[in-house]
Amino acid sequence: MMKQVIEAYELLDSAYITGEKVAEVLRERGLENIEVHRIEGEKGSTDFIKIVVPGKNGKLSGGDSPTLGVIGRLGGIGARPEMIGLVSDADGAITAIAVALKLADMGRNGDILEGDVIIATHICPNAPTQPHDPVPFMGSPVDIATMNKYEVDPRMDAILSVDTTKGNRIINVRGFAITPTVKEGWILRVSDDLLDIMQYVTGKMPAVVPITMQDITPYGNGVYHLNSILQPATATDAPVVGVAITTEIPVPGCATGASHVVDIEQAARFCIEVAKGFGRGKVKFYDEEEFKRLVELYGSMKHLQTLGRK
Numbered sequence: 001m002m003k004q005v006i007e008a009y010e011l012l013d014s015a016y017i018t019g020e021k022v023a024e025v026l027r028e029r030g031l032e033n034i035e036v037h038r039i040e041g042e043k044g045s046t047d048f049i050k051i052v053v054p055g056k057n058g059k060l061s062g063g064d065s066p067t068l069g070v071i072g073r074l075g076g077i078g079a080r081p082e083m084i085g086l087v088s089d090a091d092g093a094i095t096a097i098a099v100a101l102k103l104a105d106m107g108r109n110g111d112i113l114e115g116d117v118i119i120a121t122h123i124c125p126n127a128p129t130q131p132h133d134p135v136p137f138m139g140s141p142v143d144i145a146t147m148n149k150y151e152v153d154p155r156m157d158a159i160l161s162v163d164t165t166k167g168n169r170i171i172n173v174r175g176f177a178i179t180p181t182v183k184e185g186w187i188l189r190v191s192d193d194l195l196d197i198m199q200y201v202t203g204k205m206p207a208v209v210p211i212t213m214q215d216i217t218p219y220g221n222g223v224y225h226l227n228s229i230l231q232p233a234t235a236t237d238a239p240v241v242g243v244a245i246t247t248e249i250p251v252p253g254c255a256t257g258a259s260h261v262v263d264i265e266q267a268a269r270f271c272i273e274v275a276k277g278f279g280r281g282k283v284k285f286y287d288e289e290e291f292k293r294l295v296e297l298y299g300s301m302k303h304l305q306t307l308g309r310k
Contacts, residue, residue, distance in 0.1 A: 001102050001272070005265045008097040012077050012123070013086045019047025019123045022097060026051060029104040033060075037150055041141035046076070046124035048150035053103045055279050058116030059155065065115035065279045069156030070271050071232055072096030072120070073147075073163035075138030076127020079254045089127075089138035089253040091164040091245045091264055096121040098268045103275075115279025120151040135167045135252040137227070144219040144228060148235035158239050158278060158285045160271050163229035165244030166251035166258070170210060170226060174260075176267040177207035179242035181286045182216050182233040185301030186294060193283040194241060194274065201270045209244050213304065221307050227253075234305045239285035243267050 011017065011025060019036040026034055033052035038045055057063030077090035086094075100119045106112070130139035140147070152159070171177050178198060181188040190208055198206040211230065214223045218234045229242035245267055251258050277283030 001098060001265050001269050002261065004098040004101040004105070005094065005261050005268055007101060008094045009086070009259070009261060011097065012090060012094060015078070015080055015125055017123060017125055019049045022049055022123055026100055026104065029101060030108055031100060031104050039142050039146060039150070041146070043128045043139065044124070044126055044141035046122045046141050048122045049120065050150070050153065051100045051119040053100065053107070053117045053119070055113045055115040055117070057114045058279070060116050066157040066281070067116040067118060067155050068275045068278045069153060069159040070096055070099050070117065070119045071151045071159060071161045073161050073228055073231070074121070075140040075253065076124035078125035078127065079129050079138060080126045082129065083254055083256050085256040086259055087138060087253060088166055088251055088255045088258040089164050091259055092162045093121045093123065094259065094264050095162045095268045095271065098264070099271050102268065102272055113275055113279045117275050118153050118156055120153065122147065122150070129254045132167060134169060135250045136254050137167055138253040144231050148232060152232045152235045156236065156238050159232055159236065159241070160243050160274060161229050161232045161240055162243040162245070162267060162271065163227060164253060165209065165227055165229055166247040167253055168226055169250060171207065171244060171246050172248050173207045173246055174248050175202060175207065175246060175263050176270065177209045177244045177246050179209045179211050179230065179244065181239045181241050182230055183239040183286060183291060184237050185216065185304035186291065187211060187216060188286045188291065191241065191285050193277065194285070197273045197277065197283070198270060201273060202266055207246070209242060217304055218307055241285060243270065
C-alpha cells in the first residue's frame with residue numbers, strides 16, 4: 001500500500017486542502033458514496049469526510065455481512081501558521097484516506113470485500129495546538145462530541161480507531177500497536193485474531209498499548225487521557241480497537257517531518273486485512289459469550305461512556 005499512502009500524504013500536505021478536494025480525488029478513483037460536512041468551531045473549521053465502500057454481501061446491497069468502521073482520529077493535519085507542513089497528528093487521516101484509495105483500487109481490479117467498509121476522518125490544515133505532558137498535542141477547532149457525531153456511524157459493527165500515539169512514554173516501539181478491545185465501558189482481552197493479523201502484516205511480534213480506565217472515558221471530565229484514540233468507544237456499543245502509530249521516544253503531535261510512511265503503510269495494510277476477514281465473519285474483536293458473562297457477573301459499565309457524576 002505504499003503507493004496509496006504516498007498519494008494520501010501528498011494530497012493532504014497542503015495549506016489549501018479541503019474535504020471536498022479529497023472527495024474529488026476519491027470520486028475520480030471510483031468511489032461514489034462520500035459525504036463532506038464543514039463544521040465551524042470556536043477556533044476555526046474542519047471538514048468531516050465519510051466514505052462508504054460497499055461489499056459484495058454488505059448491508060448496503062441487502063446482505064448480512066458485518067460492516068467495519070475505520071476512523072482516522074486526530075486534532076488536525078496541520079498547525080498553520082505556527083507550523084509549516086503536515087504534523088505528526090496527521091497520521092490517522094493519512095491512514096484513513098490511504099485505506100479508501102486502496103479499497104477503490106482493489107474494487108476496480110475485481111477484489112471486492114464481502115462486507116461494507118465505512119471510513120471517516122476530518123481534514124483541518126489549520127488546527128490549534130494545546131499543552132500536554134510530556135509533549136504538546138494538537139488541538140482541534142471542534143470538540144470530541146462533534147467528532148464522534150460525524151465519525152462514529154451506527155452502521156459500524158466494529159471500529160478500528162487509527163491515531164498517532166507518540167506523545168507518551170507508555171508505548172515505546174517504532175511502528176504501530178493495537179489496544180485491547182473496548183466495548184460499552186469494558187476493557188476486554190486483546191483479540192487473538194487481530195494479534196495474528198498484526199504479526200502477519202509486520203513480520204514481528206505484536207505490540208499492545210497498555211490503556212487505563214481514564215483513557216476510555218470521554219474528554220472533558222478533567223482526568224488525564226493517553227490521547228483520544230479510544231474516544232469513539234464513548235459513542236457506540238460496537239467494539240472499538242485503537243490502532244496506534246507509535247515511536248520509541250515522545251514526539252509532539254504538532255511536530256512536522258515526523259510522519260513515517262513505512263509505519264503508516266503497515267497500519268493501513270493492517271486495516272485492510274482486518275476488513276477482509278471481518279466482512280467474512282472470520283475475524284472477531286471480542287468473545288460474545290465472555291462479554292455476556294462479564295455483564296451478568298459485574299453489571300454494565302456504560303456509565304464510563306459518560307462524563308460521570310457532576
